[in-house]
Amino acid sequence: MFDSHIHSSISSDSTLAAADAIREMKDKKIGGVFTEHYDFGYPESGTFLFDPEVYFLNYDSLRSSQCLLGIELGMVPGYDGEASKLVHNFPFDYVIGSIHVVENIDIYYPEFYADRTKLETYGAYFDAMEACILEFSDFDALGHIDYIARYAPYADPEVWSEPELHPYIDRVLRALIKTERVLELNTRRIESEADLNSIRPIYARYAELGGRSVTIGSDAHSRDRIGWKLKEASTFIDSLGLEMVMFHNRKMIRL
Numbered sequence: 140m141f142d143s144h145i146h147s148s149i150s151s152d153s154t155l156a157a158a159d160a161i162r163e164m165k166d167k168k169i170g171g172v173f174t175e176h177y178d179f180g181y182p183e184s185g186t187f188l189f190d191p192e193v194y195f196l197n198y199d200s201l202r203s204s205q206c207l208l209g210i211e212l213g214m215v216p217g218y219d220g221e222a223s224k225l226v227h228n229f230p231f232d233y234v235i236g237s238i239h240v241v242e243n244i245d246i247y248y249p250e251f252y253a254d255r256t257k258l259e260t261y262g263a264y265f266d267a268m269e270a271c272i273l274e275f276s277d278f279d280a281l282g283h284i285d286y287i288a289r290y291a292p293y294a295d296p297e298v299w300s301e302p303e304l305h306p307y308i309d310r311v312l313r314a315l316i317k318t319e320r321v322l323e324l325n326t327r328r329i330e331s332e333a334d335l336n337s338i339r340p341i342y343a344r345y346a347e348l349g350g351r352s353v354t355i356g357s358d359a360h361s362r363d364r365i366g367w368k369l370k371e372a373s374t375f376i377d378s379l380g381l382e383m384v385m386f387h388n389r390k391m392i393r394l
Protein backbone atom coordinates (compact mmCIF):
# COMPACT_ATOMS: atom_id res chain seq x y z
CA MET A 140 0.00 0.00 0.00
CA PHE A 141 1.27 3.44 -0.88
CA ASP A 142 -0.13 6.88 0.00
CA SER A 143 0.53 9.16 -2.98
CA HIS A 144 -0.51 12.48 -1.41
CA ILE A 145 0.89 13.76 1.92
CA HIS A 146 1.62 17.33 3.08
CA SER A 147 4.30 17.93 5.70
CA SER A 148 5.23 21.29 7.22
CA ILE A 149 6.96 22.34 3.96
CA SER A 150 3.39 23.09 2.81
CA SER A 151 1.99 26.45 4.03
CA ASP A 152 -1.16 24.83 5.43
CA SER A 153 0.42 21.87 7.27
CA THR A 154 2.26 21.58 10.58
CA LEU A 155 2.95 17.85 10.23
CA ALA A 156 6.60 17.11 11.01
CA ALA A 157 8.14 14.89 8.35
CA ALA A 158 9.63 12.58 11.00
CA ASP A 159 6.15 12.06 12.53
CA ALA A 160 4.70 11.34 9.09
CA ILE A 161 7.38 8.71 8.51
CA ARG A 162 6.70 7.14 11.92
CA GLU A 163 3.02 6.92 11.02
CA MET A 164 3.80 5.29 7.66
CA LYS A 165 5.97 2.73 9.43
CA ASP A 166 3.24 2.07 12.04
CA LYS A 167 0.68 1.55 9.29
CA LYS A 168 3.16 -0.45 7.17
CA ILE A 169 2.67 1.71 4.12
CA GLY A 170 4.91 3.81 1.91
CA GLY A 171 4.20 7.41 1.01
CA VAL A 172 5.29 10.48 -0.87
CA PHE A 173 5.42 14.06 0.35
CA THR A 174 3.56 16.19 -2.17
CA GLU A 175 4.16 19.73 -0.97
CA HIS A 176 2.05 22.65 -2.17
CA TYR A 177 3.52 24.89 -4.84
CA ASP A 178 0.74 27.06 -6.26
CA PHE A 179 1.54 29.14 -9.32
CA GLY A 180 -0.29 32.45 -9.59
CA TYR A 181 -1.89 32.15 -6.17
CA PRO A 182 -3.94 35.33 -5.53
CA GLU A 183 -2.07 36.19 -2.29
CA SER A 184 1.48 36.18 -3.56
CA GLY A 185 4.03 34.26 -1.55
CA THR A 186 1.49 31.80 -0.16
CA PHE A 187 1.63 28.07 -0.94
CA LEU A 188 5.21 28.20 -2.18
CA PHE A 189 8.40 26.68 -0.80
CA ASP A 190 12.11 26.80 -1.50
CA PRO A 191 12.92 23.55 -3.35
CA GLU A 192 16.61 23.85 -2.42
CA VAL A 193 15.69 23.78 1.27
CA TYR A 194 13.19 20.95 0.72
CA PHE A 195 15.72 18.66 -0.91
CA LEU A 196 18.50 19.66 1.48
CA ASN A 197 16.41 19.01 4.61
CA TYR A 198 14.54 15.94 3.38
CA ASP A 199 17.29 14.14 1.52
CA SER A 200 18.22 12.05 4.57
CA LEU A 201 14.57 10.98 4.99
CA ARG A 202 14.32 9.68 1.46
CA SER A 203 13.95 5.94 0.90
CA SER A 204 11.95 3.56 -1.27
CA GLN A 205 9.14 3.95 1.29
CA CYS A 206 9.39 7.74 1.62
CA LEU A 207 9.54 9.67 -1.62
CA LEU A 208 9.76 13.39 -2.36
CA GLY A 209 7.15 14.94 -4.61
CA ILE A 210 5.23 18.12 -5.22
CA GLU A 211 1.64 19.21 -5.78
CA LEU A 212 1.59 21.94 -8.42
CA GLY A 213 -1.33 24.32 -8.16
CA MET A 214 -2.03 25.03 -11.80
CA VAL A 215 -3.46 28.20 -13.34
CA PRO A 216 -3.17 28.99 -17.05
CA GLY A 217 0.00 30.72 -18.19
CA TYR A 218 2.51 29.08 -15.84
CA ASP A 219 3.71 26.04 -17.76
CA GLY A 220 7.13 27.59 -18.41
CA GLU A 221 7.85 28.20 -14.72
CA ALA A 222 6.37 24.89 -13.64
CA SER A 223 8.35 22.85 -16.15
CA LYS A 224 11.55 24.58 -15.12
CA LEU A 225 10.94 23.85 -11.44
CA VAL A 226 10.11 20.21 -12.07
CA HIS A 227 13.06 19.77 -14.42
CA ASN A 228 15.57 21.37 -12.04
CA PHE A 229 14.87 19.21 -8.98
CA PRO A 230 14.75 15.43 -8.53
CA PHE A 231 11.09 15.01 -7.66
CA ASP A 232 9.74 11.45 -7.55
CA TYR A 233 6.18 12.43 -8.34
CA VAL A 234 4.32 15.51 -9.55
CA ILE A 235 0.62 16.10 -8.96
CA GLY A 236 -1.15 18.78 -11.01
CA SER A 237 -4.13 20.27 -9.18
CA ILE A 238 -6.70 23.02 -9.58
CA HIS A 239 -7.13 25.14 -6.43
CA VAL A 240 -7.64 28.57 -8.02
CA VAL A 241 -10.17 29.48 -10.71
CA GLU A 242 -10.69 33.00 -12.08
CA ASN A 243 -8.04 34.23 -9.64
CA ILE A 244 -10.02 33.07 -6.57
CA ASP A 245 -9.12 30.14 -4.32
CA ILE A 246 -12.28 28.05 -4.69
CA TYR A 247 -12.08 27.34 -0.97
CA TYR A 248 -13.69 30.80 -0.49
CA PRO A 249 -17.50 31.27 -0.58
CA GLU A 250 -17.18 34.33 -2.84
CA PHE A 251 -16.40 32.06 -5.78
CA TYR A 252 -19.90 30.60 -5.51
CA ALA A 253 -21.84 33.78 -4.65
CA ASP A 254 -24.92 34.22 -6.87
CA ARG A 255 -23.76 31.54 -9.28
CA THR A 256 -25.28 28.22 -10.19
CA LYS A 257 -23.50 24.92 -9.77
CA LEU A 258 -23.31 24.58 -13.55
CA GLU A 259 -21.55 27.96 -13.84
CA THR A 260 -18.97 27.43 -11.10
CA TYR A 261 -18.31 23.75 -11.78
CA GLY A 262 -18.24 24.45 -15.53
CA ALA A 263 -15.55 27.12 -14.98
CA TYR A 264 -13.64 24.74 -12.69
CA PHE A 265 -13.61 21.89 -15.22
CA ASP A 266 -12.78 24.25 -18.11
CA ALA A 267 -9.76 25.51 -16.14
CA MET A 268 -8.79 21.93 -15.35
CA GLU A 269 -8.94 20.85 -18.99
CA ALA A 270 -6.96 23.93 -20.12
CA CYS A 271 -4.24 23.30 -17.52
CA ILE A 272 -3.96 19.59 -18.30
CA LEU A 273 -3.37 20.53 -21.93
CA GLU A 274 -1.03 23.43 -21.15
CA PHE A 275 1.15 22.02 -18.35
CA SER A 276 3.69 19.71 -19.92
CA ASP A 277 5.31 18.12 -16.90
CA PHE A 278 3.18 16.41 -14.27
CA ASP A 279 2.17 12.82 -13.57
CA ALA A 280 -1.33 12.75 -12.10
CA LEU A 281 -4.36 15.01 -11.82
CA GLY A 282 -5.07 15.67 -8.13
CA HIS A 283 -8.54 15.47 -6.58
CA ILE A 284 -10.88 15.89 -9.56
CA ASP A 285 -13.70 16.37 -7.01
CA TYR A 286 -11.86 19.08 -5.01
CA ILE A 287 -14.62 21.64 -5.62
CA ALA A 288 -17.14 19.40 -3.83
CA ARG A 289 -15.23 19.91 -0.57
CA TYR A 290 -16.18 23.58 -0.40
CA ALA A 291 -19.11 24.32 -2.74
CA PRO A 292 -22.22 25.42 -0.79
CA TYR A 293 -24.79 23.64 -2.98
CA ALA A 294 -27.24 21.15 -1.47
CA ASP A 295 -25.65 18.43 -3.61
CA PRO A 296 -21.97 19.24 -4.21
CA GLU A 297 -21.08 15.96 -5.98
CA VAL A 298 -19.56 16.59 -9.39
CA TRP A 299 -21.29 13.75 -11.24
CA SER A 300 -24.82 14.41 -9.96
CA GLU A 301 -25.36 17.26 -12.45
CA PRO A 302 -25.81 15.61 -15.88
CA GLU A 303 -25.02 18.85 -17.70
CA LEU A 304 -21.51 18.62 -16.27
CA HIS A 305 -20.81 15.21 -17.81
CA PRO A 306 -19.44 16.67 -21.08
CA TYR A 307 -17.07 18.87 -19.05
CA ILE A 308 -15.82 15.89 -17.04
CA ASP A 309 -15.45 13.89 -20.26
CA ARG A 310 -13.22 16.61 -21.71
CA VAL A 311 -11.04 16.56 -18.59
CA LEU A 312 -10.71 12.76 -18.65
CA ARG A 313 -10.00 12.71 -22.39
CA ALA A 314 -7.31 15.40 -21.96
CA LEU A 315 -5.68 13.31 -19.22
CA ILE A 316 -5.73 10.13 -21.28
CA LYS A 317 -4.51 11.88 -24.42
CA THR A 318 -1.55 13.42 -22.57
CA GLU A 319 -0.80 10.12 -20.79
CA ARG A 320 -1.37 11.34 -17.26
CA VAL A 321 -3.19 9.35 -14.63
CA LEU A 322 -6.15 10.17 -12.42
CA GLU A 323 -5.78 10.38 -8.65
CA LEU A 324 -8.33 9.03 -6.22
CA ASN A 325 -8.15 11.43 -3.31
CA THR A 326 -9.53 9.79 -0.16
CA ARG A 327 -9.96 12.99 1.85
CA ARG A 328 -13.75 13.06 1.22
CA ILE A 329 -14.19 9.33 1.74
CA GLU A 330 -15.81 8.32 5.00
CA SER A 331 -18.07 5.49 3.89
CA GLU A 332 -19.01 3.15 1.06
CA ALA A 333 -21.64 5.72 0.05
CA ASP A 334 -18.91 8.31 -0.56
CA LEU A 335 -17.08 5.89 -2.84
CA ASN A 336 -20.33 5.22 -4.67
CA SER A 337 -20.83 8.92 -5.28
CA ILE A 338 -17.49 9.17 -7.13
CA ARG A 339 -17.80 5.76 -8.81
CA PRO A 340 -19.25 7.12 -12.09
CA ILE A 341 -16.22 9.39 -12.61
CA TYR A 342 -13.79 6.48 -12.32
CA ALA A 343 -16.04 4.18 -14.35
CA ARG A 344 -16.16 6.81 -17.09
CA TYR A 345 -12.36 7.17 -16.96
CA ALA A 346 -12.07 3.40 -17.52
CA GLU A 347 -14.67 3.51 -20.29
CA LEU A 348 -12.77 6.26 -22.12
CA GLY A 349 -9.54 4.24 -21.98
CA GLY A 350 -8.01 5.34 -18.69
CA ARG A 351 -6.13 2.55 -16.90
CA SER A 352 -4.13 3.77 -13.96
CA VAL A 353 -5.00 5.51 -10.72
CA THR A 354 -2.86 6.85 -7.87
CA ILE A 355 -4.43 6.87 -4.42
CA GLY A 356 -3.65 9.60 -1.93
CA SER A 357 -5.01 10.74 1.41
CA ASP A 358 -4.10 14.44 1.09
CA ALA A 359 -3.12 14.14 4.76
CA HIS A 360 -2.14 17.33 6.56
CA SER A 361 -2.00 15.54 9.92
CA ARG A 362 -0.59 12.29 11.21
CA ASP A 363 -3.93 10.50 11.77
CA ARG A 364 -5.03 11.01 8.13
CA ILE A 365 -1.99 9.32 6.58
CA GLY A 366 -3.10 6.25 4.68
CA TRP A 367 -6.76 7.25 5.10
CA LYS A 368 -9.09 4.64 3.49
CA LEU A 369 -6.26 3.34 1.29
CA LYS A 370 -7.48 -0.23 1.46
CA GLU A 371 -11.09 0.65 0.63
CA ALA A 372 -9.95 2.84 -2.27
CA SER A 373 -7.74 0.10 -3.63
CA THR A 374 -10.60 -2.44 -3.56
CA PHE A 375 -12.78 0.14 -5.31
CA ILE A 376 -10.19 0.71 -8.05
CA ASP A 377 -9.87 -3.05 -8.56
CA SER A 378 -13.63 -3.42 -8.87
CA LEU A 379 -13.60 -1.02 -11.82
CA GLY A 380 -10.86 -2.93 -13.62
CA LEU A 381 -8.39 -0.07 -13.08
CA GLU A 382 -4.87 -0.52 -11.74
CA MET A 383 -3.38 1.19 -8.71
CA VAL A 384 -0.03 2.80 -9.43
CA MET A 385 2.58 4.98 -7.75
CA PHE A 386 5.47 7.03 -9.11
CA HIS A 387 9.12 6.71 -8.10
CA ASN A 388 11.73 8.86 -9.80
CA ARG A 389 8.93 10.00 -12.15
CA LYS A 390 8.41 6.42 -13.37
CA MET A 391 5.02 4.79 -13.01
CA ILE A 392 5.04 1.57 -10.98
CA ARG A 393 2.13 -0.82 -10.78
CA LEU A 394 1.23 -1.80 -7.23
Ligand SMILES: [Zn+2]
Pocket residue numbers: 211237239282283
Ligand atom coordinates in the same frame (compact mmCIF):
# COMPACT_ATOMS: atom_id res chain seq x y z
ZN1 LIG B 1 -4.74 20.02 -3.54
Ligand SMILES: [Zn+2]
Pocket residue numbers: 144146211358
Ligand atom coordinates in the same frame (compact mmCIF):
# COMPACT_ATOMS: atom_id res chain seq x y z
ZN1 LIG C 1 -2.87 18.23 -1.43
